[in-house]
Protein backbone atom coordinates (compact mmCIF):
# COMPACT_ATOMS: atom_id res chain seq x y z
CA UNK A 1 0.00 0.00 0.00
CA UNK A 2 2.68 2.37 0.98
CA UNK A 3 4.59 1.69 -2.19
CA UNK A 4 1.45 2.25 -4.22
CA UNK A 5 1.05 5.64 -2.62
CA UNK A 6 4.63 6.57 -3.41
CA UNK A 7 4.11 5.53 -7.04
CA UNK A 8 1.00 7.59 -7.24
CA UNK A 9 2.79 10.55 -5.78
CA UNK A 10 5.59 10.27 -8.34
CA UNK A 11 3.09 9.92 -11.17
CA UNK A 12 1.18 12.99 -9.95
CA UNK A 13 4.39 14.95 -9.64
CA UNK A 14 5.38 14.12 -13.23
CA UNK A 15 1.94 14.97 -14.65
CA UNK A 16 1.72 18.24 -12.74
CA UNK A 17 5.07 19.42 -13.95
CA UNK A 18 4.15 18.36 -17.50
CA UNK A 19 0.81 20.26 -17.57
CA UNK A 20 1.00 22.84 -20.34
CA UNK A 21 -1.92 25.00 -19.27
CA UNK A 22 -4.54 25.53 -16.57
CA UNK A 23 -7.00 23.22 -18.23
CA UNK A 24 -4.55 20.34 -18.33
CA UNK A 25 -3.58 21.05 -14.74
CA UNK A 26 -7.20 20.86 -13.65
CA UNK A 27 -7.46 17.54 -15.44
CA UNK A 28 -4.53 16.26 -13.36
CA UNK A 29 -6.18 17.50 -10.16
CA UNK A 30 -9.41 15.66 -10.94
CA UNK A 31 -7.48 12.53 -11.90
CA UNK A 32 -5.66 12.30 -8.55
CA UNK A 33 -7.68 14.26 -6.01
CA UNK A 34 -11.19 14.26 -7.47
CA UNK A 35 -14.10 12.26 -5.99
CA UNK A 36 -13.28 9.39 -8.25
CA UNK A 37 -9.59 10.27 -8.26
CA UNK A 38 -6.82 7.76 -7.76
CA UNK A 39 -5.73 8.97 -4.32
CA UNK A 40 -9.34 9.13 -3.16
CA UNK A 41 -9.94 5.53 -4.21
CA UNK A 42 -6.81 4.53 -2.32
CA UNK A 43 -8.23 6.16 0.79
CA UNK A 44 -11.44 4.23 0.31
CA UNK A 45 -9.35 1.05 0.46
CA UNK A 46 -8.09 1.98 3.97
CA UNK A 47 -10.61 -0.38 5.61
CA UNK A 48 -8.59 -3.25 4.25
CA UNK A 49 -5.51 -2.02 6.07
CA UNK A 50 -4.91 -3.57 9.44
CA UNK A 51 -5.75 -1.41 12.44
CA UNK A 52 -2.16 -1.10 13.58
CA UNK A 53 -0.90 0.01 10.14
CA UNK A 54 -3.74 2.41 9.63
CA UNK A 55 -2.31 5.49 11.41
CA UNK A 56 0.96 5.14 9.54
CA UNK A 57 -0.59 4.61 6.15
CA UNK A 58 -3.09 7.38 6.88
CA UNK A 59 -0.25 9.73 7.56
CA UNK A 60 1.51 8.79 4.30
CA UNK A 61 -1.69 9.30 2.35
CA UNK A 62 -2.31 12.68 3.95
CA UNK A 63 1.24 13.74 3.28
CA UNK A 64 0.91 12.65 -0.32
CA UNK A 65 -2.34 14.53 -0.63
CA UNK A 66 -0.89 17.69 0.90
CA UNK A 67 2.10 17.51 -1.36
CA UNK A 68 0.06 16.99 -4.51
CA UNK A 69 -2.19 19.89 -3.51
CA UNK A 70 0.79 22.13 -2.98
CA UNK A 71 2.37 21.11 -6.28
CA UNK A 72 -0.88 21.87 -8.05
CA UNK A 73 -1.18 25.28 -6.35
CA UNK A 74 2.39 26.16 -7.23
CA UNK A 75 1.98 25.03 -10.81
CA UNK A 76 -1.26 26.98 -10.98
CA UNK A 77 0.45 30.25 -10.03
CA UNK A 78 3.35 29.53 -12.38
CA UNK A 79 0.99 28.89 -15.31
CA UNK A 80 -1.03 32.03 -14.52
CA UNK A 81 2.11 34.14 -14.38
CA UNK A 82 3.33 32.68 -17.67
CA UNK A 83 -0.05 33.37 -19.32
CA UNK A 84 0.09 36.97 -18.15
CA UNK A 85 3.63 37.33 -19.48
CA UNK A 86 2.52 35.96 -22.85
CA UNK A 87 -0.45 38.31 -23.00
CA UNK A 88 1.72 41.31 -22.17
CA UNK A 89 4.28 40.33 -24.77
CA UNK A 90 1.72 39.78 -27.53
CA UNK A 91 -0.13 43.03 -26.82
CA UNK A 92 2.96 45.13 -26.53
CA UNK A 93 2.75 48.47 -28.39
CA UNK A 94 5.89 50.28 -29.39
CA UNK A 95 4.89 53.89 -28.86
CA UNK A 96 8.18 55.07 -30.34
CA UNK A 97 7.35 53.70 -33.84
CA UNK A 98 6.93 56.55 -36.34
CA UNK A 99 3.28 57.04 -37.42
CA UNK A 100 1.97 55.97 -40.81
CA UNK A 101 1.37 58.91 -43.15
CA UNK A 102 -2.24 59.32 -44.25
CA UNK A 103 -2.41 60.37 -47.89
CA UNK A 104 -5.11 62.92 -48.31
CA UNK A 105 -6.58 63.89 -51.68
CA UNK A 106 -7.26 67.44 -52.72
CA UNK A 107 -9.22 69.40 -55.30
CA UNK A 108 -8.24 69.34 -58.96
CA UNK A 109 -6.78 72.63 -60.28
CA UNK A 110 -9.80 73.02 -62.59
CA UNK A 111 -12.17 72.60 -59.65
CA UNK A 112 -10.16 75.14 -57.66
CA UNK A 113 -10.37 77.59 -60.57
CA UNK A 114 -14.06 76.99 -61.10
CA UNK A 115 -14.76 77.44 -57.39
CA UNK A 116 -12.93 80.76 -57.43
CA UNK A 117 -14.84 81.96 -60.53
CA UNK A 118 -18.12 81.04 -58.86
CA UNK A 119 -17.11 82.80 -55.64
CA UNK A 120 -16.33 86.02 -57.51
CA UNK A 121 -19.67 86.13 -59.31
CA UNK A 122 -21.73 84.90 -56.36
CA UNK A 123 -20.46 87.84 -54.30
CA UNK A 124 -21.79 90.12 -57.08
CA UNK A 125 -25.23 88.57 -56.68
CA UNK A 126 -25.14 86.09 -59.56
CA UNK A 127 -27.00 82.79 -59.36
CA UNK A 128 -25.40 79.57 -60.59
CA UNK A 129 -27.46 77.82 -63.28
CA UNK A 130 -27.12 74.45 -64.95
CA UNK A 131 -28.03 73.10 -68.35
CA UNK A 132 -27.75 69.69 -70.01
CA UNK A 133 -24.57 68.58 -71.76
CA UNK A 134 -26.68 66.71 -74.31
CA UNK A 135 -28.46 69.69 -75.80
CA UNK A 136 -30.94 70.43 -78.55
CA UNK A 137 -29.87 72.19 -81.73
CA UNK A 138 -32.52 74.77 -80.85
CA UNK A 139 -30.91 75.89 -77.55
CA UNK A 140 -27.31 75.40 -78.63
CA UNK A 141 -27.71 77.38 -81.87
CA UNK A 142 -31.12 78.64 -82.96
CA UNK A 143 -32.18 80.41 -79.78
CA UNK A 144 -28.78 82.12 -79.88
CA UNK A 145 -29.41 83.62 -83.30
CA UNK A 146 -27.58 80.91 -85.20
CA UNK A 147 -30.11 79.56 -87.71
CA UNK A 148 -29.39 76.29 -89.48
CA UNK A 149 -27.53 77.82 -92.42
CA UNK A 150 -25.52 80.31 -90.32
CA UNK A 151 -21.81 80.22 -91.30
CA UNK A 152 -20.76 80.86 -87.68
CA UNK A 153 -21.85 77.30 -86.87
CA UNK A 154 -18.61 76.22 -88.53
CA UNK A 155 -16.67 77.98 -85.77
CA UNK A 156 -17.80 75.17 -83.51
CA UNK A 157 -17.39 71.74 -85.04
CA UNK A 158 -20.04 69.73 -83.23
CA UNK A 159 -20.66 66.18 -82.05
CA UNK A 160 -24.19 65.50 -83.33
CA UNK A 161 -26.21 62.64 -81.84
CA UNK A 162 -29.20 63.10 -84.15
CA UNK A 163 -30.01 65.98 -86.51
CA UNK A 164 -31.63 67.87 -83.64
CA UNK A 165 -29.53 66.72 -80.66
CA UNK A 166 -25.83 67.29 -80.02
CA UNK A 167 -23.27 67.59 -77.26
CA UNK A 168 -23.38 71.28 -76.43
CA UNK A 169 -20.49 73.21 -77.99
CA UNK A 170 -20.76 76.09 -75.51
CA UNK A 171 -22.48 76.96 -72.23
CA UNK A 172 -24.38 79.78 -73.99
CA UNK A 173 -27.56 77.67 -74.36
CA UNK A 174 -28.04 78.09 -70.59
CA UNK A 175 -28.61 81.83 -71.35
CA UNK A 176 -31.69 80.97 -73.40
CA UNK A 177 -32.83 78.29 -70.94
CA UNK A 178 -32.57 80.69 -68.00
CA UNK A 179 -34.42 83.47 -69.81
CA UNK A 180 -37.21 81.10 -70.82
CA UNK A 181 -37.44 79.76 -67.27
CA UNK A 182 -37.86 83.31 -65.96
CA UNK A 183 -40.51 84.15 -68.59
CA UNK A 184 -39.79 87.84 -69.12
CA UNK A 185 -38.90 88.62 -65.50
CA UNK A 186 -35.87 90.79 -64.81
CA UNK A 187 -33.32 91.07 -63.46
CA UNK A 188 -31.36 87.99 -64.43
CA UNK A 189 -27.85 87.74 -63.15
CA UNK A 190 -26.46 84.28 -63.66
CA UNK A 191 -23.42 82.22 -64.45
CA UNK A 192 -23.52 78.72 -65.92
CA UNK A 193 -20.43 76.57 -65.52
CA UNK A 194 -20.06 73.21 -67.23
CA UNK A 195 -18.51 70.89 -69.78
CA UNK A 196 -18.65 71.57 -73.51
CA UNK A 197 -17.64 69.41 -76.48
CA UNK A 198 -16.11 70.14 -79.87
CA UNK A 199 -14.55 68.06 -82.60
CA UNK A 200 -11.08 69.39 -81.85
CA UNK A 201 -7.74 67.61 -81.72
CA UNK A 202 -6.19 66.90 -78.35
CA UNK A 203 -3.09 69.09 -78.17
CA UNK A 204 -1.43 71.65 -75.92
CA UNK A 205 -4.24 74.17 -76.38
CA UNK A 206 -7.26 72.10 -77.55
CA UNK A 207 -9.34 69.30 -76.14
CA UNK A 208 -12.57 67.73 -77.44
CA UNK A 209 -14.02 68.31 -73.96
CA UNK A 210 -13.34 71.41 -71.92
CA UNK A 211 -15.09 73.67 -69.44
CA UNK A 212 -16.74 77.04 -69.85
CA UNK A 213 -18.48 79.51 -67.61
CA UNK A 214 -21.25 81.48 -69.24
CA UNK A 215 -22.49 84.76 -67.80
CA UNK A 216 -25.68 86.67 -68.46
CA UNK A 217 -27.17 89.86 -67.03
CA UNK A 218 -30.56 91.13 -68.18
CA UNK A 219 -32.26 94.17 -66.67
CA UNK A 220 -33.55 97.61 -67.48
CA UNK A 221 -30.76 99.97 -68.47
CA UNK A 222 -27.85 97.53 -68.56
CA UNK A 223 -25.02 99.09 -70.59
CA UNK A 224 -21.76 98.12 -72.19
CA UNK A 225 -20.10 100.09 -69.38
CA UNK A 226 -21.58 97.62 -66.87
CA UNK A 227 -19.97 94.81 -68.85
CA UNK A 228 -16.57 96.51 -68.81
CA UNK A 229 -16.80 97.17 -65.07
CA UNK A 230 -17.80 93.56 -64.40
CA UNK A 231 -14.97 92.10 -66.50
CA UNK A 232 -12.41 94.43 -64.95
CA UNK A 233 -13.56 93.48 -61.44
CA UNK A 234 -13.48 89.79 -62.33
CA UNK A 235 -9.91 89.96 -63.67
CA UNK A 236 -8.62 91.87 -60.67
CA UNK A 237 -10.26 89.37 -58.30
CA UNK A 238 -9.01 86.39 -60.26
CA UNK A 239 -5.47 87.42 -61.13
CA UNK A 240 -4.63 90.28 -58.75
CA UNK A 241 -5.34 93.96 -58.21
CA UNK A 242 -2.74 95.16 -60.71
CA UNK A 243 -4.29 93.24 -63.61
CA UNK A 244 -5.83 95.29 -66.43
CA UNK A 245 -8.23 94.38 -69.21
CA UNK A 246 -8.22 95.28 -72.90
CA UNK A 247 -11.19 94.89 -75.23
CA UNK A 248 -10.97 94.11 -78.94
CA UNK A 249 -13.90 94.20 -81.37
CA UNK A 250 -15.14 90.76 -82.34
CA UNK A 251 -18.19 88.93 -83.63
CA UNK A 252 -20.64 86.55 -81.99
CA UNK A 253 -24.10 85.91 -83.45
CA UNK A 254 -25.76 86.23 -80.02
CA UNK A 255 -24.32 89.64 -79.15
CA UNK A 256 -24.92 92.84 -81.08
CA UNK A 257 -21.79 94.66 -79.96
CA UNK A 258 -19.25 91.91 -79.52
CA UNK A 259 -15.85 91.93 -77.96
CA UNK A 260 -12.99 89.74 -76.97
CA UNK A 261 -11.48 90.55 -73.62
CA UNK A 262 -7.77 90.24 -72.83
CA UNK A 263 -6.16 90.57 -69.43
CA UNK A 264 -2.63 91.79 -68.81
CA UNK A 265 -0.25 88.90 -68.17
CA UNK A 266 -0.34 88.27 -64.40
CA UNK A 267 2.89 86.25 -64.62
CA UNK A 268 5.31 88.72 -66.30
CA UNK A 269 3.19 91.88 -66.73
CA UNK A 270 4.53 92.13 -70.27
CA UNK A 271 8.12 92.39 -69.13
CA UNK A 272 9.45 88.98 -70.14
CA UNK A 273 9.81 88.15 -73.83
CA UNK A 274 10.33 84.50 -72.82
CA UNK A 275 7.24 84.36 -70.58
CA UNK A 276 5.84 80.85 -71.02
CA UNK A 277 2.29 82.10 -70.56
CA UNK A 278 2.05 85.25 -72.75
CA UNK A 279 5.26 84.71 -74.77
CA UNK A 280 6.10 88.35 -74.36
CA UNK A 281 2.81 89.67 -75.74
CA UNK A 282 1.82 91.01 -72.33
CA UNK A 283 -1.88 90.27 -73.00
CA UNK A 284 -3.91 87.08 -72.82
CA UNK A 285 -7.29 86.50 -74.39
CA UNK A 286 -9.62 85.24 -71.68
CA UNK A 287 -13.20 85.49 -72.90
CA UNK A 288 -15.79 86.56 -75.45
CA UNK A 289 -18.56 88.95 -74.50
CA UNK A 290 -21.01 91.53 -75.72
CA UNK A 291 -24.42 93.15 -75.46
CA UNK A 292 -27.14 90.56 -75.77
CA UNK A 293 -28.51 90.62 -79.32
CA UNK A 294 -32.10 91.96 -79.43
CA UNK A 295 -33.17 88.86 -81.36
CA UNK A 296 -31.84 86.61 -78.58
CA UNK A 297 -33.80 88.56 -75.98
CA UNK A 298 -36.92 88.45 -78.11
CA UNK A 299 -36.71 84.73 -78.89
CA UNK A 300 -36.63 83.95 -75.16
CA UNK A 301 -39.51 86.24 -74.24
CA UNK A 302 -37.86 89.55 -73.33
CA UNK A 303 -38.59 92.86 -75.02
CA UNK A 304 -35.44 94.64 -76.23
CA UNK A 305 -37.26 97.95 -75.93
CA UNK A 306 -37.70 97.38 -72.18
CA UNK A 307 -34.58 95.47 -71.09
CA UNK A 308 -31.01 95.11 -72.27
CA UNK A 309 -28.23 92.83 -71.20
CA UNK A 310 -24.69 91.64 -71.53
CA UNK A 311 -23.22 88.20 -71.73
CA UNK A 312 -19.82 86.59 -71.63
CA UNK A 313 -18.27 83.18 -71.95
CA UNK A 314 -14.88 82.05 -70.71
CA UNK A 315 -12.84 78.85 -70.87
CA UNK A 316 -11.99 77.48 -67.43
CA UNK A 317 -8.86 75.63 -68.63
CA UNK A 318 -7.57 78.86 -70.12
CA UNK A 319 -8.14 80.80 -66.90
CA UNK A 320 -6.44 78.03 -64.90
CA UNK A 321 -3.46 77.96 -67.29
CA UNK A 322 -2.97 81.71 -66.85
CA UNK A 323 -3.52 81.61 -63.10
CA UNK A 324 -1.07 78.79 -62.46
CA UNK A 325 1.35 79.39 -65.37
CA UNK A 326 0.60 76.07 -67.11
CA UNK A 327 1.53 75.77 -70.79
CA UNK A 328 -0.11 72.48 -71.77
CA UNK A 329 -3.84 71.91 -71.40
CA UNK A 330 -3.45 68.12 -71.56
CA UNK A 331 -1.93 68.14 -68.06
CA UNK A 332 -5.42 68.75 -66.64
CA UNK A 333 -6.72 65.47 -68.00
CA UNK A 334 -3.78 63.09 -67.66
CA UNK A 335 -4.12 62.74 -63.87
CA UNK A 336 -0.36 62.57 -63.37
CA UNK A 337 0.12 62.89 -59.61
CA UNK A 338 3.44 64.71 -60.11
CA UNK A 339 1.35 67.49 -61.67
CA UNK A 340 -1.74 67.29 -59.46
CA UNK A 341 0.23 67.21 -56.20
CA UNK A 342 1.48 70.73 -56.87
CA UNK A 343 -1.93 72.26 -56.13
Ligand code: DAH
Nearest residue numbers: 170172288289290311312313
Ligand atom coordinates in the same frame (compact mmCIF):
# COMPACT_ATOMS: atom_id res chain seq x y z
N1 DAH B 1 -20.01 80.88 -76.52
C1 DAH B 1 -18.80 81.56 -76.97
C2 DAH B 1 -17.77 80.52 -77.33
O1 DAH B 1 -17.92 79.39 -76.95
C3 DAH B 1 -18.26 82.45 -75.90
C4 DAH B 1 -19.13 83.65 -75.71
C5 DAH B 1 -18.89 84.78 -76.40
C6 DAH B 1 -20.20 83.61 -74.84
C7 DAH B 1 -19.68 85.91 -76.26
C8 DAH B 1 -21.00 84.74 -74.68
C9 DAH B 1 -20.72 85.87 -75.40
O2 DAH B 1 -22.02 84.76 -73.86
O3 DAH B 1 -21.51 86.97 -75.24
O4 DAH B 1 -16.82 80.83 -77.98
